[in-house]
Amino acid sequence: MDELLIRGGKIVQSGSVLEADLAISQGRIVEMGAELSADGRMELDATGLHLFPGVVDMHVHFNEPGRTDWEGLATGSRALIAGGGTTFADMPLNSHPPVLDAATFNAKREAAERQSHADFALWGGLTPESLDNLPELAEAGVIGFKAFMSNSGIAEFTSPDDLTLYQGMQKARALGLTVALHAESENITSGLSRRIRAAGRSGVRDYLESRPAIAEIEAVNRALLLAEETGASIHLVHLSTGRAVTLAAEARQRGVNVSVETCPHYLMFTGEDMERLGAVLKCAPPLRGADEVAALWQAIQAGMIDIIGSDHSPSTLDLKQRGDFFEVWGGVAGVQSTLAVLLTEGQAQGLTLPQIAHLLSQNPAERFGLTGKGKLDIGADADIAFVELDTEWTHTENELQTRWKFSPYIGQTFRGKVRRTMLRGQTVYDEGKFLSPPQGRLLKPSAT
Template identity: 55%
Template sequence: MGPELDLIVRGGTLVTARGVGRADIGVAGGQVVEVAPEITQGARGELDARGLHVFPGVIDAHVHFNEPGRTDWEGLATGSRALAAGGGTLFVDMPLNSTPPTVTRAAFEEKRALAEAKSVTDFALWGGLVPGMVDHLPDLAQAGAVGFKAFMSHSGIADFSSVDDGTLEAGLRAAAALDLPVAVHAESDELTARLAAALRSAGRTDIRAYLDSRPVAAEVEAITRACALAHGAGARLHIVHVSSGAGVAEAVAWRARGTRVTVETCPHYLTFTEEDVERVGATLKCAPPLRAGADLGALWTALREGRVDTVGSDHSPSPADLKDRADFFEVWGGIAGVQSTLAALLTGAEVHDLPLPRVAEVLGTAPARVLHLPGKGDLAPGFDADLTLVDPGRSPLLTRENLYDRHKLSPYAGRVWRGEIRRTLVRGRTVWDGQGFAEPGLGRLARPGPALPKTTV
């Protein structure tokens, strides 16, 4: 007889990186303590999961909740609720667009305190790598940062400068000494700025002009440069929001040479194409931009074959007025999608033959592994009881009325998505029950630990 159980989740079909199978889950003290075909002992509470898929909670390693500072864009309370409604149990907030940006320990501690007070899910925090602040990286690491984010092109935010090659190289060496990753937005600033200036001088400010100003070549060039610097520094490099098959191929080629590089893509690159941007407009503007259908297919293939490691939403919303500009270059470039990541993967998985264990891996197990988050990302004894219960037989229509982020300006709205999120639990406590949310203040900071083993078979 094991410890007294707080909760048993009975009869669900567990979906993990190791496979799919029916089992009960026993929870005590916020952790999974038993997984078995049938748990015979009693518990203080039970959840009937028969007919449901039980996934590890989604870990979204790429969000912009913007607090403190730009909470009129998004906040920790609204952002974490939207995450929970989409099956998410942990978010990792980027160091911009907060004001101040998270480039000092004081800024980190301010954001941590706000998240502890307002979030309904667990969280982790990226620190920032910007010129003149490399010396602050050890303090950020000591505070609990999972790694450091750098922009190789203009960030769009005045108080978060892009890195020159010297700063990036110095930051990679400092991060290597701390055994933390550097996450890079990889686009060539020189190339994109030159192309944008040429198009605008010719009077082109339309959607197609913006798309043409940020070609795949700009992404590949920056990935090559970042990988070369990381290889020389012996650093862990995480390339965020890779938008193209060529970008993935370049990173994988460096990985084959021994470079410690991982690749993230986003659900919007797996769902929409540049034709959708031209049809829909500002809600689908992002950088790197959406690509042609061939790249969408290449990303699904790379995801299926294990060449893409993680999928993060890159949730980066703004007030509606920043999306309403005649000059498309002036439109805020961010997509609101934190509530739709699991839905987009489940929907696309059927079309693109992505096995459900890979969905569980890229949305839970792999982010925990890449960021060295102990006790997260799996349904096994010793792991936190972060669970997402999904009804695979339902395909609900997502409307603006059932979005929970601040502005509800999502390109995912108006579509039918496979799978209904019935319940989300963080450390064994329900934070979303399909109707409403737990009170804020449940979230805890997840700190990186030693490297985690790979759990796939």
Template identity: 55%
Template structure:
């Protein structure tokens, strides 16, 4: 009888406090032992000589659009892309599914779809809109990871932005329910008025769109959300912060005792406003890509620990929605979940000497802690789930559209050179990606609740 289910030998483990050359054994889905030249046998042995072993990425911000809009992506193709990029868990946003996740019935529909197709573990965000304040309790009972609200137009007709009263009262209820509130923080008053002015003047180009969503719109909304969180005692998370000044606002509030955190996205670290002009529609997002100064500030904050978390905000759409001369009408979302870890390994570790321990913390360890999934998830340690990404840091490759696992194989990262290739992904000790393809015998994703 073997001692373990799997032993990974000769790898370099990326631990919370640094790197360790050691073997790792897993049994019953958990890490059972870590030691150099680990004794014992296993049903499967993986030689990881020359490879780094990182905790599987937890991407806390994706839109897989199922049920209802699976033609935009879908859970099967979306999770194939995730596991190809070393991700073992994800949090699916309440939109752009149809219906959005606003009550128990819509939660159950999405949960059934996830159990049928998800190759990775998952958590589900519930919505916070003017239409569902009375159903927040039933969503919490179902196990949502938290509630997502938009402070500006969501772009989806069936997911309405939260006005100030909705956000304030929703935060009060979320605090009583013990759930975090995540906000898309852009001032609708500013962005909508600037967009109307541009359209009235016939200015519909890339730069016109960027100018309609200035950094000040983000800063104003972040400040307002922090004020409401402090007054209500609600835990707050600011999604896809695009500016160093936005991160600084969050850090200052946290230092004052407000329970607030934030994330940035890989595309804000890899791309700038110049790339938006060069690439066009595939690089449109909201908030938009910023200038080099804001990007440099984000990298410095990631290096010094002020910015704790990076996600993909994978928001896909068919090619027909990513074309046109009017940049305001083009769908504002970037396809990027497969490249989240690749961006950090390349732009962070290889080019800016970001420690691999920081890469692991910002994509797994901190995420698990902030959203109540630790100590089970997000780290390489005995007793934690054996969710792992094996990476060959020696490999360099140029991303080709054919490499993408998305339903629609387009991304602003196509053609980009990356350092470090994910060669194997394990979920609870079982290999789910190897040799360039998903190999799970059947969907094994499980619901994660805080």
């Protein structure tokens, strides 16, 4: 199907929804308009469906090589595809060994080329041990460098002190790449955790108290100061508080090169939900109160949040089934549900379909220089999610494509169902069936 004409769909573009035909040749969009001539192309009827650009998820942990029993590139990418995604960027820390040099980058790249159903980019790590390796990681093709300002939970992926982070930002700027930051204060979170646990407290509410909002706000402020001083490009991942987002917006007005990400679970669930559902919602930063959820939605509407990524981070069930909540693995399995959350909760909050496409596809592709990705325009890759917008459905365990059927979205009712996903003009998913072997390609950043 190198030559294809999609008829009758509603194409979600930047600023508008266009009811038109869409022509594809050699994996790219070549023409859009009313009643296009077939010209010998195969035809596909998309009447009643909205065509979204494939989701570009810049924040997943597929944990391969080394921890494939936690997830794996095959199962993780299948879940992404089933949820309307076509591109992901895998974080460096949960694979074993983590991506800290060219050799570990190449090992992950080779695994992804064999097994990924979606196109992919790879993050490299910024740790004290990898500081001198940043140039070789850039040469290998990383999308940017990930650093933790608190304990990562992975012993071999250590957090940089402020000097190392400052030097890493200097190097990243010289290399033309972005530093992604998990911004929580190690001093605050570890200090509170020690005190709380020393008092014999180990429940969900105790964990929530150990990671207060100020831990995120303080770390974000420090990261912004370092970025302003070095001129580095930074990306603040999974922000959970409106005040931290506001700090980033104010810094951007001063000229700091910063982008902001939040995640669907911070927009849909609260700390009370974590107390009710338990380990399936444990994450760091933790879920907040309803006031912070409202503040994040307001920030999205104000254009202060650029990107929504899943931060998909599953583990084996034994790591989720521990009596001490501090010992439970912190990660939410949600890569398959991001578009569903935005179509349901986002539209309820007043987001338009083009705004949703910007947050999930166009903004991440443009921010990280993924040429041809993230929008349905002439010349772009034909990465398309076909969505039946008015269909109401409940997420079941049977539909979940991840290795472990352990997600807070099971049992949730959504509006808007992905019926088909195309990658570069090829249907890879259709009505619950996967129609092609893995064909993912490595994406390297172009100049942004």
